[in-house]
Amino acid sequence: MDKLHESGFTNRGxxxxxxxxxxxxxxxxxxxxxxxxxxxxxxxxxxxxxxPSFGLCRVELAAVASRTGVRAEAYRQxxxxxxxxxxxxSGDNAVARLLEAGVDFACVATPDDRHFAGSKAVLSAGKHLxxxxxxxxxxxxxxxxxxxxxxxxxxxxxxxxxxxxxxxKKLRTLVMDGELQHVNNGYCSLxxxxxxxxxxxxxxxxxxNPGTYVAVHYxxxxxxxFGGRLKSVACTGQRGLVGSADGPTWDSTQLRLVYEYADxxxxxxxxxxxWVAPDNFPGxxxxxxxFRFDNGVWNAHSRKRGVECTIEGSTPLKRKITIxxxxxxxxxxxxxxxxxxxxxxxxxxxxVHELAFVEYGGPAGERSRRLDAxxxxxxxxxxxxxxxVAAVQSMEAILARHAAGRxxxxxxxxxxAGGLALFTPGSKEPEILYPxxxxxxxxxxxxxxxxxx
Numbered sequence: 132m133d134k135l136h137e138s139g140f141t142n143r144g145x146x147x148x149x150x151x152x153x154x155x156x157x158x159x160x161x162x163x164x165x166x167x168x169x170x171x172x173x174x175x176x177x178x179x180x181x182x183p184s185f186g187l188c189r190v191e192l193a194a195v196a197s198r199t200g201v202r203a204e205a206y207r208q209x210x211x212x213x214x215x216x217x218x219x220x221s222g223d224n225a226v227a228r229l230l231e232a233g234v235d236f237a238c239v240a241t242p243d244d245r246h247f248a249g250s251k252a253v254l255s256a257g258k259h260l261x262x263x264x265x266x267x268x269x270x271x272x273x274x275x276x277x278x279x280x281x282x283x284x285x286x287x288x289x290x291x292x293x294x295x296x297x298x299x300k301k302l303r304t305l306v307m308d309g310e311l312q313h314v315n316n317g318y319c320s321l322x323x324x325x326x327x328x329x330x331x332x333x334x335x336x337x338x339x340n341p342g343t344y345v346a347v348h349y350x351x352x353x354x355x356x357f358g359g360r361l362k363s364v365a366c367t368g369q370r371g372l373v374g375s376a377d378g379p380t381w382d383s384t385q386l387r388l389v390y391e392y393a394d395x396x397x398x399x400x401x402x403x404x405x406w407v408a409p410d411n412f413p414g415x416x417x418x419x420x421x422f423r424f425d426n427g428v429w430n431a432h433s434r435k436r437g438v439e440c441t442i443e444g445s446t447p448l449k450r451k452i453t454i455x456x457x458x459x460x461x462x463x464x465x466x467x468x469x470x471x472x473x474x475x476x477x478x479x480x481x482x483v484h485e486l487a488f489v490e491y492g493g494p495a496g497e498r499s500r501r502l503d504a505x506x507x508x509x510x511x512x513x514x515x516x517x518x519x520v521a522a523v524q525s526m527e528a529i530l531a532r533h534a535a536g537r538x539x540x541x542x543x544x545x546x547x548a549g550g551l552a553l554f555t556p557g558s559k560e561p562e563i564l565y566p567x568x569x570x571x572x573x574x575x576x577x578x579x580x581x582x583x584x
Contacts, residue, residue: 149179149186150491152483153193155234155258157226157249158241159202162263165459166292167192167238168206169471170479172213180483185491190483194218194232196225230256236286236486238479239263242335243343247272250287254279259286261482265347266516269524270550270565277513284498286489286505287513288482293348294355294510295474295481297457298431302422303356305429313392313425314357317400319349322417328373328382328406336373342366342384342526345404349420350388350522353400355510359390360570361518362397364525364542367533372407379534382407386526413439413446414453482511518544521551521569528553528564544569 154171156163171192174180179189192214195203200221207219220228226249229237236259239249247267253260254276266289267273280287293299305311323345328336332344354361365387374380383405391397408417418433434453446452456462459473485505492501509515525542528551532540537555542564546552549563 151189155237156195188487196229292478317422338379340381341404341406
């Protein structure tokens with residue numbers, strides 16, 4: 132398993148009963164149903180995960196925490212035979228009760244503005260953490276979680292499933308191998324139908340924006356693939372459909388990031404997101420990216436690479452015309468078994484392998500070394516999320532000032548006055564959103580010696 136194997140640890144002991152990683156699930160909504168549920172069911176049916184570095188390790192969903200417990204009870208009734216028995220906790224102290232139920236790690240898949248509280252509780256209890264993107268909404272929160280994770284000697288990881296998209300992996304491979312040389316600029320777009328904002332997420336989108344929810348995928352893609360230092364953040368957007376035209380809830384956003392590289396050349400990246408496309412839109416999402424390099428251009432479009440399917444009386448409302456089978460595909464295998472797989476599940480499965488390696492990949496006395504090796508995997512570690520969170524925090528602050536009648540703000544990163552300095556037209560001095568430096572040991576994204584220069 133690449134870097135996990137490079138550490139050279141093997142489990143030479145013989146055990147008649149393989150170890151078990153007991154999972155807790157904080158939040159049991161759409162994300163759970165699309166990715167976590169099928170993964171836990173698959174690992175239950177297959178007996179767990181296996182790798183030569185740690186042998187066989189069982190993985191079981193042991194407990195869930197939710198506000199009402201209604202979805203959990205419905206899943207319990209519908210999952211007979213598919214998964215082991217699990218406990219369900221609901222109400223104000225649901226997370227605390229889950230953490231007392233003997234879980235080894237917990238997955239946080241709540242609305243993004245609740246990530247910090249759940250994640251802090253998990254880490255403070257000495258449990259490993261897997262949190263959905265964005266990890267948190269401010270660098271102060273990120274600092275706090277990273278501090279606790281290190282004090283507790285546990286993993287703190289983030290689900291960035293778009294890094295597992297085969298197209299995005301190929302893009303990074305061409306950059307790492309030097310075939311695509313020095314990114315000049317980029318454009319990313321992701322559009323979702325109104326049913327997302329008015330239906331699935333209607334309970335929590337007040338005061339929120341699709342940029343935080345969606346653009347973060349592309350922020351991480353840019354940050355991880357091309358490296359460099361984040362220099363500035365600008366953002367604007369539109370309102371009036373999912374909320375009032377002068378309120379804090381946004382229909383769409385246009386985010387611009389400027390990065391600087393080791394040779395002092397800069398690149399600008401524009402990321403446009405929306406969750407108010409018509410419900411008869413042909414796809415669940417419409418995704419497009421373009422990156423221009425010194426010596427080439429990379430173009431990708433979800434509809435151009437995907438499958439189009441039309442069924443009378445079904446498409447495009449009940450079933451969409453454009454289907455992304457790479458992300459999450461349900462199918463009948465050639466041998467007759469029904470399965471669900473895709474890069475949306477792979478990102479979670481990868482974390483489980485990393486965790487099993489830390490806990491069971493060799494002698495207990497070598498655990499710290501294994502923990503450090505897994506923390507150095509920059510695609511999902513909390514410490515590698517600084518520039519992503521800086522962009523998210525900046526975007527949220529700019530939009531908040533916009534809603535208050537002060538649009539067109541720009542955040543400069545690692546300005547002499549502070550790590551995140553927000554400049555708004557008419558103000559003589561910047562507003563300091565974060566006083567410390569943003570750039571850190573993991574800010575460059577690419578390993579040393581393979582930067583985008």
